[in-house]
Amino acid sequence: MEESDTIITISDVLEYSFCPRFIYYMHCLCIPQHEDDRFKVIKGREVHEEKKKTNPEYMRKKLGVVKKELDVFLASKKHHIKGIIDEVLFLDDGTVAPFEYKFAEFKETIYQTYKNQLILHAIMIMENYDKEVTRGYLCFTRSNNHIEELRFAEKDFQHGLIVVNEILDIIEKGYYPGKSKYRNKCLDCCYNTICV
Numbered sequence: 001m002e003e004s005d006t007i008i009t010i011s012d013v014l015e016y017s018f019c020p021r022f023i024y025y026m027h028c029l030c031i032p033q034h035e036d037d038r039f040k041v042i043k044g045r046e047v048h049e050e051k052k053k054t055n056p057e058y059m060r061k062k063l064g065v066v067k068k069e070l071d072v073f074l075a076s077k078k079h080h081i082k083g084i085i086d087e088v089l090f091l092d093d094g095t096v097a098p099f100e101y102k103f104a105e106f107k108e109t110i111y112q113t114y115k116n117q118l119i120l121h122a123i124m125i126m127e128n129y130d131k132e133v134t135r136g137y138l139c140f141t142r143s144n145n146h147i148e149e150l151r152f153a154e155k156d157f158q159h160g161l162i163v164v165n166e167i168l169d170i171i172e173k174g175y176y177p178g179k180s181k182y183r184n185k186c187l188d189c190c191y192n193t194i195c196v
Contacts, residue, residue, distance in 0.1 A: 007075065008167050010083030010117055016167050017113040018185060020177035025191050027171045033190045063137065063147075064092040068099070074124040081164055085121045088129075089137070096131040098122055099139065106140035110148060114138055118150055119160035 015022035015033075025031045067090040075082035087099035098121035102114065118136035125133050133152065140146045170177055179186070179195065186192050 006168055006171055007077070007080050007082050008164065008171070010081065010120055012167055013081075013116055013120060013163060014113050016163065017116060019180035019189065020166075020170065021179055021191065021195060023167050023170045024174075024176055025194075028174045031191070031194075063089065065089050066092050074121075074128050076124045076127050078127065079120075079123055079161060079164060080168060081120055081124060083121065083124070085125070088125060090131075094132070095134050096125050096129055097133060098125060098136040100137070101139045101141055103141050104143075106143040106146045106148065110138065110150060115150060115156070116160055116163055119152060119156050120164070122152055123157060123160060 012023060012026075015026070022033070026033060069088045070086070072085045072088045073082070074085060085098050086101050089097045089099050091097060098118050100114070100117060100121070118138070122133040122136055125131065135149055135151050138148045138150065140148070169175070186195070189195065
């Protein structure tokens with residue numbers, strides 16, 4: 001891909017994972033999705049605020065956390081991404097890890113959207129802190145704050161950057177991508193009345 005000045009958010013990556021057409025409607029046609037009206041978005045924000053107050057020491061010793069930073073805004077001009085990480089954990093083995101709260105139940109599966117989010121957070125952490133990132137954590141608030149650890153391999157980082165480039169391609173070339181292959185997602189989509 002040619003050198004680009006476009007920067008996308010981690011939220012864009014999550015929307016793209018839901019359906020590639022989100023990117024087209026939001027960035028090429030500039031049609032807002034009004035996510036502030038969606039229950040899960042509102043509830044998720046409330047949970048994040050509550051966790052900052054009531055759960056500051058969540059399993060610190062078990063995870064080997066020696067220090068943490070909350071609500072960290074990071075950007076990577078090199079990889080064209082930016083976003084806010086719920087927590088950046090500094091671990092006793094010298095590595096750093098992203099930690100994200102999810103207003104969801106843990107159902108024995110880690111969705112690719114969650115994995116992509118953590119991977120891109122890891123890439124931004126490595127670039128901005130010059131520290132190794134080998135894993136990330138998800139906290140499922142609707143499953144009694146169950147924590148899942150995800151280990152990263154080089155192929156995970158490569159996959160995350162491929163997703164970023166696919167999104168940049170839609171924005172910069174303005175092409176209309178295919179729909180999600182999961183048609184049930186269309187039922188809860190804010191663009192379902194204009195999507196053909």
